[in-house]
Amino acid sequence: MALQNQVALVTGASRGIGRAIALELGRQGATVVGTATTQEGAETISRYLKETEIKGSGMTLNVNDAAGIESILKAVHDEFGDIAILVNNAGITRDNFLIRMKDEEWDDILETDLKSVFRLSRGVLRPMMKARYGRIINISSVVGSIGNMGQANYAAAKAGIFGFSKSLAREVGSRNITVNCVAPGFIETDMTRSLTSQQQQNLIQHVPVGRLGRPEEVASVVAFIASPAAGYITGATLHVNGGMHMD
Numbered sequence: 001m002a003l004q005n006q007v008a009l010v011t012g013a014s015r016g017i018g019r020a021i022a023l024e025l026g027r028q029g030a031t032v033v034g035t036a037t038t039q040e041g042a043e044t045i046s047r048y049l050k051e052t053e054i055k056g057s058g059m060t061l062n063v064n065d066a067a068g069i070e071s072i073l074k075a076v077h078d079e080f081g082d083i084a085i086l087v088n089n090a091g092i093t094r095d096n097f098l099i100r101m102k103d104e105e106w107d108d109i110l111e112t113d114l115k116s117v118f119r120l121s122r123g124v125l126r127p128m129m130k131a132r133y134g135r136i137i138n139i140s141s142v143v144g145s146i147g148n149m150g151q152a153n154y155a156a157a158k159a160g161i162f163g164f165s166k167s168l169a170r171e172v173g174s175r176n177i178t179v180n181c182v183a184p185g186f187i188e189t190d191m192t193r194s195l196t197s198q199q200q201q202n203l204i205q206h207v208p209v210g211r212l213g214r215p216e217e218v219a220s221v222v223a224f225i226a227s228p229a230a231g232y233i234t235g236a237t238l239h240v241n242g243g244m245h246m247d
């Protein structure tokens with residue numbers, strides 16, 4: 001139980017990769033607060049945590065709401081204690097070719113996928129610095145490394161996460177706080193469900209492992225990087241992409 005007595009906050013945990021991360025951190029002993037945008041989503045999280053006998057709960061949060069971030073951090077602190085592990089997982093796509101991309105499509109992605117990472121990380125830093133311990137894990141994407149047609153907004157946000165994480169890792173390393181990225185390739189979740197089977201086949205041709213990834217395969221890497229055993233890894237990106245992109 002590598003994460004016993006540690007409180008973890010996982011954004012966007014009602015489904016997909018976030019759900020798998022919340023469950024894996026919980027299995028390893030963490031108390032888990034998973035966030036969802038709706039009350040129904042928060043209840044789903046509370047239910048699956050209860051069913052798997054993981055301590056914690058679901059809470060609502062729109063990661064674009066600065067006041068909401070402040071109040072959830074206070075609520076987690078009051079109910080469970082200081083956050084030792086923050087997983088910035090919430091993310092969206094709004095694809096369009098750049099020639100047609102609207103300002104809102106750019107701004108929405110930068111706000112949800114990048115600015116939220118800044119705000120939440122800033123929000124947990126003081127208690128982590130006081131505790132002289134912390135793990136911040138930011139879910140980026142292979143698209144942040146290699147780009148993708150129709151995803152200039154998403155690629156910019158996900159690449160921004162790399163630079164953000166490296167800078168913060170330098171700022172807080174001396175306090176025993178690590179900041180790392182996990183960059184999934186194409187994973188079977190709602191985000192990729194809209195791909196046609198032809199699109200999936202085209203993608204898989206570029207994946208040496210020969211298939212899409214599973215949320216659990218991302219979660220196990222997050223759990224490792226969240227553990228005390230990973231204390232000498234910071235500013236790094238762990239690629240979980242079946243070999244689609246090799247650094």
Ligand code: NAD
Nearest residue numbers: 012016017062063089090091141184185186187189190191
């Ligand atoms: P998903 O669509 O299944 O889940 C995204 C989660 O983010 C949902 O729980 C959603 O409610 C939450 N979310 C969206 N907007 C939010 C907001 N404003 N405030 C709070 N929560 C919000 O997608 P997923 O595939 O599980 O993606 C999880 C993360 O992994 C994302 O950051 C995504 O960019 C990244 N990722 C996914 C893939 C993939 O192939 N699925 C690949 C690389 C990276």
